[in-house]
Amino acid sequence: MATAVQVTFDCADPARLAAFWAEVLEYVLQPPPPPYASWDEALDALGDPDEDRNSRSAVVDPDGAGPRLFFQRVPEPKTVKNRLHLDVRAAHGATGDERRQRLEAEAERLVGLGATRLRVSEPQGFSDLFLVMADPEGNEFCLD
Structure with a gap:
């Protein structure tokens, strides 16, 4: 079985950072799961509260070759140099x-x-x- 890699970013604004990296890498925002037409529709169905709507986001390579990038909101700010880039x-x-x-x-x-x-x-x-x-x-x- 092949091992897949996901790169996770801790951040303050997942939607903004996901949009930035999607543009940089020519990725796309990960589409919502079927049968939902939008993330708002999916999150409404899952009962996700409005205040959690920007707690996470993901972008994917449209060709399926590159790793998924996942962005998760954390309370603390970045304070030191990245150990991985x-x-x-x-x-x-x-x-x-x-x-x-x-x-x-x-x-x-x-x-x-x-x-x-x-x-x-x-x-x-x-x-x-x-x-x-x-x-x-x-x-x-x-x-x-």
């Missing part, structure tokens, strides 16, 4: 000026979605630079 492969295989241009263009798009650009990293001994970014809640990720 995502690498968004925006310039895979590109080098030199082409790599820099592709990363800069993608960084500009992500900043427009609510990301923050933190720094450019050009490690000694490596030819491939990458950008360190943060999502709208401050979770670091690399644009590489």
